[in-house]
Amino acid sequence: MSETANVWISSNLNSYGHIRCVVSHHCWLFLDLVTMADIPGGFTETRNATEEIQKICDQVTCQVEDKTKKKYVEFRAVKYRSQVVAGVNYLVKVNVGGCSYLHLKVFQNLPCYGGEIVLRGVQEDHHEEDPIVPF
Known part of the structure; x- marks a missing residue:
């Protein structure tokens, strides 16, 4: 039985600089904000x-x-x-x-x-x- 996951991304950041996502009604997923400058391989800003x-x-x-x-x-x-x-x-x-x-x-x-x-x-x-x- 497959269950469809509803994903909602809050427009607000929590106090740790994370985006809060709801994946179905059973779990929370926290994603770190990442800019291209923070990804290995990308140059930082000046x-x-x-x-x-x-x-x-x-x-x-x-x-x-x-x-x-x-x-x-x-x-x-x-x-x-x-x-x-x-x-x-x-x-x-x-x-x-x-x-x-x-x-x-x-x-x-x-x-x-x-x-x-x-x-x-x-x-x-x-x-x-x-x-x-x-x-």
Whole structure:
């Protein structure tokens, strides 16, 4: 005998940030709210750079200078996005003096694999207002 499940989704969230669903009259189902940014494989929204992001940028400064054939007196992380993969990809907006910005793609391996930080790409000629998009 099959029973049809009636599903109702409340338009209100409970105090834990969950959606309450009724699956038939016998059980409740709580679903976590998830945005694309919270799903492994998706990039987060743009965030202000932290001390940790600056430390990551400091570790790839020489690689960036080699790739761009320039020396930077200023190299300050301003904004970033991250993507959880088998490690973490970072897209970072870096101020390199005045109104000049670079966009970096940096990969940080999982700690169990050494936590190595590797520069994967550099985009030059960006401005403060340019969005950080995957490249």
